[in-house]
Amino acid sequence: MHTDDGNKVRNVHVYLLSEAFIALQVLDFPGGKVRFSPELRFISESPEERAHCYRVLDDDGLIITGSNYVQVDEEKALKMYSDMVTLQVMDTIFYEAQRQGRISFYVTSIGEEAINVASAAALTLDDLIFPQYREPGVLLWRGFTLQEFANQCFGNKADYGKGRQMPIHYGSNKHNYFTVSSTIATQIPHAVGAAYSLKMDNKNACVVTYFGDGGTSEGDFHAALNFAAVREAPVLFICRNNGWAISTPTSDQFRSDGVVVRGQAYGVRSIRVDGNDALAMYSAVHAARDMAISQHRPVLIEALTYRVGHHSTSDDSTKYRPVKEIEWWRLARDPVSRFRKWIESNGWWNGEVESELRNDMRKQLLHAIQVAEKVEKPAVMDLFTDVYDVAPENLREQEKLLRKTIKRHPRDYPSDVPV
Known part of the structure; x- marks a missing residue:
């Protein structure tokens, strides 16, 4: 009995040791070392908990306790807010101009002003921008004038594209802002190629490309992320996940947890950010830029937001989403109002300055439009x-x-x- 019991104990030990050995066994495949498991187990297609979303300001513009963010001084904060207000006014004026038949087409950035301006504020002028068509705030931050915006939308002789592009297809060599293209996602692989060239030339700069959630349904997005990861290109992928690809909701585009998890799948460091929080966007892009350049790596930023405006002047979004939903996002989650509350809490802003800024911007834009209309067309x-x-x-x-x-x-x- 004693011998049999001893054998049983030894057999159990041998079994446990063999199981532990199998579990710990590692083999070096061409793609890298992997640990083996005797368990038949599939990777879940849907995690129990969604990836967290980085946020600094609450809906009342107050700093969330324990927030880790990059400090913004008064001068930069005021310019950020001024540019966001200017972007709002510009969208209103040019949208009205299109409705009056003075220009043929327009796209607004309503609800996405923080993504535009805050990301631009975290970059340097040496960084190359490959935009989609909802990033005029980046150009505004870099010094593109209201007159230059008007000239492009009216396609006059002063337009850098010589009237050969649709309105809002801005481009400026001076501001390292590549010309907008309507075709979805084509700018993403171009951005990776440009980033790789910066790396080879040892430039202290990165490339930033913007796109919407609909762009991630294109093959160009997937090819670009894979190329960037393998080549370790210093490029920031900023996805404006605003819930809609024109009239197609994200629920009809993909089953994954948004866009952020796709970066991990390709080996790209990723973060999800509240795109309506200017401080969160600024901090995330600032940190991502440092990583991209110093560590030679791509970074994916999924900015969660909501497209308050129609997709374009050719669209009526009330046909596919409720008006109450649009109004709630416009009033309760406005990124410009949230940031204003924060600068007001710091004593940097007041209502009198607000009214003066908006009136002045409106006058400047109306004048720019009048000038642009009078300039002759390109040859x-x-x-x-x-x-x-x-x-x-x-x-x-x-x-x-x-x-x-x-x-x-x-x-x-x-x-x-x-x-």
Whole structure:
């Protein structure tokens, strides 16, 4: 009996040791070392708890106790707020101009002002920007004037794109802001390539690309994240997850926990941020920029927000979401009001200055529009310049056809066009 019991004990020990050995056994595969498990277990498709969202200011503009954030001094805070207010006023004026038939198209940033301005404030002018079409606040922060915005929207001779782009397709070499493209997500892999070139040249700068939740449904997003992770490119991916890709809600776009978990899947450091909290956005982008440059790594920031405005002037969002929901976000979760409460609590702002700022911005914008309308349009023949060093045959043929059309219908075209 004693021997049998001893054997049983030894067998149990051997079994436990073998199980422990299997559990601890590691094999070095081509992709890296992995630990083995005797248990048949799948990775859950949906974690029990969603990824946390970084926040500094509560809805009343008060610092949340225990918040870890990057300090913002009075001068920078006031410029951030002034630019957010300017962006609101600009959106209102240009939206009205489109409704009056003075420009053909417009896109607002209502509800997303903090993502625009706070992220821009955390960057340097040497950082390259690859925008989508809802980041005019970044250009505003960098010094793009109201007149330059108006010139582009009206497509006049002073427009840097020579009237060949849709309104709001801004671009400025001076401000390291690449020209907006309507096609969704194409700017994301371009940003990674630019970031890789900065790394190879040992530049003390990074690349920042913006896109919406709808952009993450495009293949370009996935290819770009993988490329950036493998090449260790200093690029910040800032996703404005505003709940809607035009009329498609996020629930119809993906089953994952938003966008932030996709970064982890590709080996990209990631964070989820309250996009309506300017201090949180500033702190997250500031820290991400430091990591991207000093550690040679990409970073994904998912900024949770809500698109209060219509997708564009071609859209009526009340057809697919309730008006009460839109109004609640506009009033209760306005990022500009939240940030104003914080600067007021610091004694940096008051109502009289607010009224003066908004009135002044409105006057400046109306004047910029009046000036832009009077500037003549670009030369028709500029349609065929700049893209190619030597124009291809098909483009030269199109130019000949246009000249013939102008010659047949001279009253319908500017008189200064050479034919």
